[in-house]
Amino acid sequence: MIASRETIFALSSGAGRAGVAVIRLSGPRSGAVLCALLGRDIMPKPRHAIYAPIRDPQSNERLDDAVAIYFEGPASFTGEDVVELHVHGGRAVIEGVLDCLSRQDGLRVADPGEYTRRAFENGKMDLTSAEGIADLIDAETAAQRRQAVRQMAGELGTLYEGWRARLMKALAHIEADIDFPDEDLPDGIVPVVHGDLRAVNDEVKRHLADNRRGERLREGFQIVILGAPNAGKSSLLNRLAQRDAAIVSEIAGTTRDMIEVHLDLGGFPVTMVDTAGLRESGDVIESEGVRRATERAENADLRLVVIDRSDWPKIDPEAARLIDDKTLILINKVDATDSSAIPASWQGTSVDGRALELPVLPISAMTGQGMESLLQLLETRVKEGLDFAGPVPLTRLRHRRALESASDHLDRGLQTDIAELAAEDVRLAVREIGKITGRVDVEDLLDIIFGDFCIGK
Numbered sequence: 001m002i003a004s005r006e007t008i009f010a011l012s013s014g015a016g017r018a019g020v021a022v023i024r025l026s027g028p029r030s031g032a033v034l035c036a037l038l039g040r041d042i043m044p045k046p047r048h049a050i051y052a053p054i055r056d057p058q059s060n061e062r063l064d065d066a067v068a069i070y071f072e073g074p075a076s077f078t079g080e081d082v083v084e085l086h087v088h089g090g091r092a093v094i095e096g097v098l099d100c101l102s103r104q105d106g107l108r109v110a111d112p113g114e115y116t117r118r119a120f121e122n123g124k125m126d127l128t129s130a131e132g133i134a135d136l137i138d139a140e141t142a143a144q145r146r147q148a149v150r151q152m153a154g155e156l157g158t159l160y161e162g163w164r165a166r167l168m169k170a171l172a173h174i175e176a177d178i179d180f181p182d183e184d185l186p187d188g189i190v191p192v193v194h195g196d197l198r199a200v201n202d203e204v205k206r207h208l209a210d211n212r213r214g215e216r217l218r219e220g221f222q223i224v225i226l227g228a229p230n231a232g233k234s235s236l237l238n239r240l241a242q243r244d245a246a247i248v249s250e251i252a253g254t255t256r257d258m259i260e261v262h263l264d265l266g267g268f269p270v271t272m273v274d275t276a277g278l279r280e281s282g283d284v285i286e287s288e289g290v291r292r293a294t295e296r297a298e299n300a301d302l303r304l305v306v307i308d309r310s311d312w313p314k315i316d317p318e319a320a321r322l323i324d325d326k327t328l329i330l331i332n333k334v335d336a337t338d339s340s341a342i343p344a345s346w347q348g349t350s351v352d353g354r355a356l357e358l359p360v361l362p363i364s365a366m367t368g369q370g371m372e373s374l375l376q377l378l379e380t381r382v383k384e385g386l387d388f389a390g391p392v393p394l395t396r397l398r399h400r401r402a403l404e405s406a407s408d409h410l411d412r413g414l415q416t417d418i419a420e421l422a423a424e425d426v427r428l429a430v431r432e433i434g435k436i437t438g439r440v441d442v443e444d445l446l447d448i449i450f451g452d453f454c455i456g457k
């Protein structure tokens with residue numbers, strides 16, 4: 001364990017008025033400061049809540065009546081001595097206590113993510129678990145929460161550490177072979193080690209070929225609404241968001257900037273984007289809006305092409321260019337009309353010449369007609385895109401990069417017959433995987449990872 005340094009403190013619960021606020025201290029002075037606040041000489045029993053007045057040790061002013069818990073290191077979140085003060089969540093109470101703490105010797109305000117960083121440095125968790133905690137705090141939907149909890153609990157870390165351990169074992173074999181060459185064995189890596197390396201490499205490759213499920217679940221499934229001006233795109237966005245997020249008007253070219261709303265569809269996070277109506281425009285601002293809409297659509301997980309009923313079955317050429325198998329066609333403004341003439345699917349070709357059969361849904365953004373079927377279909381698509389059974393998927397580009405690089409090294413190591421070269425490649429692969437969990441010198445990485453946290457975590 002790293003010898004602890006300064007004692008840090010911060011508000012660990014959310015800012016603003018609340019019933020209770022939690023202020024956390026971590027470091028060698030935590031216990032002594034708690035005693036000073038409680039006006040007692042004997043350390044409280046670890047892990048037992050005490051309810052008592054807390055006072056400013058200098059002025060003896062009673063700041064609040066609080067619940068205090070002392071965690072003696074290493075049995076604490078950070079591995080150091082930790083104190084949690086549960087005070088009343090009023091602004092003046094919190095400020096009073098924080099101000100009092102800042103005047104105590106050897107205490108300073110924690111940096112963003114510093115508690116979790118200390119937990120990592122003291123061996124309480126690996127980096128993927130630390131990232132899992134950050135994701136859990138940011139989770140907005142049930143599916144995000146489930147993924148984050150699994151990662152926090154160490155599923156990803158265990159998977160990666162398992163690969164690393166197997167590679168290290170293979171490496172030891174190769175090195176033994178180099179150091180003590182057996183006359184009877186052929187040159188190069190012994191076949192059994194070869195098989196082990198190949199097996200790990202195959203597992204890494206399968207893990208990478210996950211269609212970015214884990215990353216997309218963190219980011220949200222991107223759905224972009226497209227179509228000609230006045231088709232009713234903004235009206236549809238408002239209907240789905242159940243609020244007036246975008247301006248609706250009968251003037252063609254109303255929307256120019258992209259408007260995003262975040263939705264929870266069956267527990268999955270969705271970012272729904274309304275865009276500028278697609279058309280050639282002499283107006284520079286509108287053209288820029290169209291350019292951005294097209295770019296956003298190209299990167300979307302799903303596109304909703306909205307067509308005014310009176311235009312159907314003609315599809316605007318600008319929209320047609322963006323149609324592929326990740327597209328739904330919505331015929332809008334079917335209010336109070338008989339929509340039985342509208343077919344359930346559309347057959348056509350994508351811009352690269354592939355035959356497509358896409359679902360067609362009649363809707364009315366104005367009356368809400370057809371919304372239930374649309375929502376059902378959207379939910380199915382989102383689930384197909386993000387849901388997963390089986391091992392927890394990788395969740396960050398950082399993991400992906402390291403695994404891709406590890407796999408490249410293994411590919412190379414498997415091709416060579418020279419044991420020394422293979423050993424070096426396996427060593428590099430081990431190092432790459434170690435970077436993900438933090439089992440190598442990762443000092444430079446730590447600032448990046450923990451910088452994403454906010455203070456008090």
Ligand SMILES: Nc1nc2c(ncn2[C@@H]2O[C@H](COP(=O)(O)OP(=O)(O)OP(=O)(O)O)[C@@H](O)[C@H]2O)c(=O)[nH]1
Pocket residue numbers: 227228229230231232233234235236247248249250251252253254255256275276277278332333334335363364365366367
């Ligand atoms: N009758 C009827 N009118 C609709 C419906 N949806 C939208 N409208 C009307 O169509 C007009 C255009 O709607 P918008 O939602 O602003 O259309 P848009 O596609 O966002 O248009 P731009 O932002 O200009 O590209 C408005 O006058 C809406 O009230 C619908 O389902 N039925």
Ligand SMILES: [Mg+2]
Pocket residue numbers: 233234235246247248254255274275277
């Ligand atoms: Mg609009």
